Amino acid sequence: MPHRTDRVKLSPRDHLFALTGAGVSAESGLPTFRAANGLWRGYRVEEVATPEAFAADPALVWQFYSERRLRHQTVRPNPAHFALAELERGLGDRFFLCTQNVDSLHEQGGSQRVVHMHGHIRQSRCSSRRCSSRPFDDSNSYRTREEIPFCNACGALIRPHICWFGEVPFEMDLILHQLAGATVLLTVGTSGVVEPAASFVKMARRNGAKTIYVGPEEPSNSAFFDEVLSGKAGEVLPGLVRASGD
Numbered sequence: 001m002p003h004r005t006d007r008v009k010l011s012p013r014d015h016l017f018a019l020t021g022a023g024v025s026a027e028s029g030l031p032t033f034r035a036a037n038g039l040w041r042g043y044r045v046e047e048v049a050t051p052e053a054f055a056a057d058p059a060l061v062w063q064f065y066s067e068r069r070l071r072h073q074t075v076r077p078n079p080a081h082f083a084l085a086e087l088e089r090g091l092g093d094r095f096f097l098c099t100q101n102v103d104s105l106h107e108q109g110g111s112q113r114v115v116h117m118h119g120h121i122r123q124s125r126c127s128s129r130r131c132s133s134r135p136f137d138d139s140n141s142y143r144t145r146e147e148i149p150f151c152n153a154c155g156a157l158i159r160p161h162i163c164w165f166g167e168v169p170f171e172m173d174l175i176l177h178q179l180a181g182a183t184v185l186l187t188v189g190t191s192g193v194v195e196p197a198a199s200f201v202k203m204a205r206r207n208g209a210k211t212i213y214v215g216p217e218e219p220s221n222s223a224f225f226d227e228v229l230s231g232k233a234g235e236v237l238p239g240l241v242r243a244s245g246d
């Protein structure tokens, strides 16, 4: 697929909704969720990233996330992260960044407002659904059952603040509200298979938004995009979107 060099021009009335996925973090050296055939110590990721897995063996689940926490400390943002931070600075409230990624790379790249729909690797929360305590910053590693802390409020085990398989992503009301008001959807580095994010492009189209994909591989839902810009996000994204008058 040829590299497109067109610039996306935004009018003062445009609202840009950016959705980023694992491909953006992969360009910083973070392995994608499905790398290594999706196996971790012989387990499928679906076997350690569920509420059922946590109930059965919380130490195993925490070992998985503790390894990921350590890995996340070693990576740095790439030009795609910087480009999105620049868009936010230029567009202000007319820019909304929603990421499927659980790392801090957008924030490290300078983004101020990032909605992490799948949670955050450096946060933990109470594992009880009935508990009203809030997620909190936590970069610790937990290897054994004895090391896992209990909730101060209710005494249940602490779990990673991650949206597991079978769970509803975070902040969906805000996300769908922003999606409804978007005139441009910019999707970067997501495979197009993980719902509900994979359906965002259909919703945006239904509202008449222009839809753009940026990433090294053609997404499985590419038919729904007005433009598919093939290439590394860090190479395609910088300078791609310009406000009118630039």
Ligand SMILES: [Zn+2]
Pocket: 126, 127, 128, 131, 132, 133, 151, 152, 153, 154, 155, 156
């Ligand atoms: Zn609790």
